[in-house]
Amino acid sequence: MDHERKERILDFLLFVDKAKTVERAGYVGETGRHETDAEHMWHTALWAMLLHREIDFPVDLQHVLCLILVHDLVEIYAGDTYAYDTKGKKNQNAREEEAAGKLFSRLPEDLARWLQGLWKEFEAAITPEARFAKALDHLQGFSQNCISKGASWKENGITRERTFERTDLPRKTDPALADMVESLYAIADASNAWPEVD
Numbered sequence: 001m002d003h004e005r006k007e008r009i010l011d012f013l014l015f016v017d018k019a020k021t022v023e024r025a026g027y028v029g030e031t032g033r034h035e036t037d038a039e040h041m042w043h044t045a046l047w048a049m050l051l052h053r054e055i056d057f058p059v060d061l062q063h064v065l066c067l068i069l070v071h072d073l074v075e076i077y078a079g080d081t082y083a084y085d086t087k088g089k090k091n092q093n094a095r096e097e098e099a100a101g102k103l104f105s106r107l108p109e110d111l112a113r114w115l116q117g118l119w120k121e122f123e124a125a126i127t128p129e130a131r132f133a134k135a136l137d138h139l140q141g142f143s144q145n146c147i148s149k150g151a152s153w154k155e156n157g158i159t160r161e162r163t164f165e166r167t168d169l170p171r172k173t174d175p176a177l178a179d180m181v182e183s184l185y186a187i188a189d190a191s192n193a194w195p196e197v198d
Contacts, residue, residue, distance in 0.1 A: 004108075005108050008106065008107055008108050009107065009108065009111070011106060012106045012107050012111075015076075015106060016073055016076065016103075018076045019036065019037045019038040019041070019072065019073060019075070019076055020036050020037075020038040020039075021036060022036055022037040022038075022072075022075045022076060022079065022080055023035070023036055023080065024036065024037060024040055024080045024082075024141075024144075025080070025082040025083070025152045025155075025156070026040075026141060026144035026145060026148065026151075026152050027144070027148040027151040027152060028144075028147075028148070029147055029148055030148060030149065030151070035144055037072040037073075037075050037076075037080065040072065040140060040141070040144070041068055041069055041071070041072055043140050043143075043144075044068045044133075044136050044137055044140040045065050045068045045069065047136045047139060047140055048061065048064045048065060048068060048132070048133065048136055049061065049065075051136070051176065051177070051180075052064060052132070054176040055132065055173075055174040055176050055177065056174055056175065056176070057128050057132075057174065058128070059128050059129045059132050060129055063129045064129045064132055064133050066118055067118050067121060067122045067129060067130055067133040068122075068133050068136070068137070070115050070118045070119050070122065071118075071119060071122040071123075071133065071134075071137065073103060073115075073119070074096045074099040074100045074103055074119060075096075075099070076099070076103060077098075077099035077102055077103055078092075078095040078096045078098070078099035079095075081095075082152075082156070083138075083141060083166055084156060084158050084162060084165075084166075096123075100116055100119055100120075101116075104116040104119070122134060125169075131173055132173065132174075134169060135169050135170040135173040135174070135177055136170075136177075138166045138167065138169050138170055139167075139170050139177065139180060139181070139184070141166065142163065142166060142167060142181070142184055143184055145188065145193060146184050146187045146188050146191070146193060149191045149192070149193050150188060150191070150192070150193025150194060150195070153193060153194060153195060154193075154194070154195045157195050158195065159194060159195065159197060160185075160188070160189075160194050167181045167184075167185075
């Protein structure tokens with residue numbers, strides 16, 4: 001490896017440590033602390049490891065893990081957009097596209113193309129691996145609310161019915177994931193994770 005290549009890879013690896021500081025809306029248990037993007041990606045990767053053989057279609061686990069580990073890195077520049085933030089979603093794609101160009105250009109050209117390609121593949125959710133990864137992304141966010149007894153749902157007035165927009169993708173992706181969704185709803189219901197509606 002030549003010196004410049006080494007330096008650019010090292011610079012990128014040191015820079016993306018910032019993912020540990022990008023806060024999401026979800027909370028870590030009942031600590032009152034927000035989950036970070038790094039924690040979210042790690043937990044989603046574990047979901048993939050444990051569920052990839054449970055679904056009815058084959059996926060390349062290594063590829064799924066690459067998609068998961070890259071998918072939220074652009075938020076270092078773009079910030080996290082809350083899943084239910086209608087206003088923030090209006091310019092989310094443009095913000096994240098700009099952030100992707102800025103972030104991945106820090107790498108040598110071949111690695112920049114690879115990581116940006118993974119990010120775009122995840123966003124498009126067309127390949128089996130990307131559909132699975134994106135469904136797990138939604139499931140992990142939902143599970144984080146179950147773990148925190150609905151802390152961010154209550155804080156933002158997100159009703160059970162409103163969460164269907166996030167659980168629809170996992171339900172449609174595979175029966176095993178649909179079954180997981182039902183189990184998570186049962187946990188949320190049992191822990192009174194929903195905001196009180198007037």
